Amino acid sequence: MSTVGFITPDPDHPLLAGATELLGRDHRVVTLHPETAGAEAFERLADVYLLKSRTPRALALARALESRGVPVVNSAEATALCQDRTAMAELACDAGLPFATTRTYASLGELAAGPGPAGPLVVKSRHSRRHDLVARVDNRSQLVELAGGWANEPVVTQDFAENSGYDHKLWVIAGTVFAALRRSELAPEGRGATRSLGLGQLPPGWAELVVRVGEVFRLDVYGVDVLATGAQGAPLIVDINAFPGIRGQAGAPEALAALSLRRAREGVAARA
Template sequence: MSGATTVGLITPEPDHPLLAATAELLRSEHRVVAVHPETARLDTLERWADVYLLKSRTPRALALARELESRGVPVINSATATALCQDRTAMAERAEEAGLPFAATRTHGSLAELAAGAGPDGPLVVKSRHSRRHDLVARVDSRRQWAELAGSWANEPVVTQEFAENNGDDHKLWVIAGTVFAALRRSELSPEGRGPTRPLALGQLPSGWARLVVEVGEAFRLDVYGVDVIATREGGPLIVDINAFPGIRGQAGAPEALAALALRRAHEAVAAA
C-alpha cells in the first residue's frame, strides 16, 4: 500500500483517551474517520476506510462490522470475536476448550429462577450472562442477598461462579497485538468496593502470567482485549473475565501499539487482495 491509510473508528465516543491518542498519532501521515454505529449506513459512508477499529459492542455496531467484513474490509476485533466475549456462557466454554484457568461457570435462565429454585448460600459470584455496560456483577453470601437481587434483576439471565478467596485485587491485563500492559485494581467484589487503578510493571507479574494472557487472545482470536485475573490463595492465576477492546487508559505505549496494528492490518489486507 502506498500513500496514506484511512482508519475508521466504529464508536460513539471517538474522544475516548485511547482512541483520541491513537488518532493523533495516525493523523500526521494518515486519515482517521469516526463512524457512529447507531447512525451509520454503509450506503452513505463517505468512502471505505482501509481498516476499522471496533470500539463498540451494540447490535448495530456488530451488524456494521459484519457487513464490512463481508466486503473484505478488515475489522479489529472481528464481529465474531467481539460477540463471543459478550456471552459469558460461551466465553467459559471456549476457555475450557482451550485449557485456560477460567472460573468454573454455571448458566441459569433467570436470577429469579436461580434464587427461588436452588436458593444457594454463598459465597458465589453472580453476573449477567450477557456482558454490557452497567450489567450485574455481585458477590452473594446469604439468602437475603439473593432475595434483594431478585427484586431488581428477576428476569436477568445470569451465570454463577464460586467465589475464589484472594487478596481483593484484580490484575487488569490488556493486550494489543501481543504486547501486554498491566495494572492492579481493587475488585468491585471486595468489602471496600471497587478501587482506583494502580500501575503494575510487567516484571511484577507472577511468572507465566504475561504468556497466559497472550494465549487468551490466540484462543479467542482477539487482537485488542482485556483479561481480569486474580491470584488464588493457592497462588495460581484464575481468569474471571475477558473483554474485547477495553479502554486501556493511562498505559504508556498503548496508542502506539494500536496505531501500528491498524496500519499493519490494512497493509496485510491489500497484500492479500
C-alpha cells in the first residue's frame, strides 16, 4: 500500500477529489494544508506528494519534503519557474518553442511613462498568481489608466497576436494530453464556458508540442495556453501553468492517480 499526499488548501477540488476516490480504495491519502502544516507533517512522510498550490509557504513545504528524499509532483523548482513569466519565456525561447515574444518591465508605472505601444499589447503581471494582471492595451491612454491601479506591479508585455478569439487550453498529466476551447479572457464578451475537445480536433502536431513543453520545463502535471495565429493557424504559446485545475476532463483523475502511484513506487525504490 502506498501513501499519497496532496499539498493543497482545497482537497475537494474535482480533480483531486476524483483521484482521491480512486486511490483510497487500496492506498492511503493524506492532505497537507500549505498555510497551516507544521512539524507534524514530517513525522510520517508519504511516499509522494502532489503540489497543488503555488504560495510561498507551499513551495517552502515542498522544498523541505524534497530535502528528505520524498518526490514532489511537480517539483518546487519547476513550479516556481512557471510563476516567473520572464524566466518562462526565456527558457521556452531557448528551447525553440513557439512562445510569444515577452518583454519585462520593473513596474507598470515605468512602462506607462514611456511612449506607449505601437500596437495592441497584452500586459501581464510578471509573477503569475491568483487574481494577477492580464489585460489588453491598445493605446497609451489605456496604458496610463491601467497603471493607475497597478503602478508598482512588475509586468511583462506580449504583442497581441491576431487569432480566432479563443484559447486552446491544453493540459498534460504524465504525457496524456487533454484539450478544451475557451473564449479568451481578453475578448469583449468575457471568458465564457469551456468546451472539451478530442485530440483528433487539435491541429496536427499540437499534442506533441505540449508534451515537449513538459520535457523542457520538467513538469508532470501542467497546462499550456495556445493561440492559433495567422492565416495558417500557427500555434503560439502564451502561458504555461504548473498543476492547473483540469476540470471536467474525462480520464484526468485516473491519469493523476496512476502518476501518483508510479512516482510513489519510484520514490520508495530510490530510498531503499
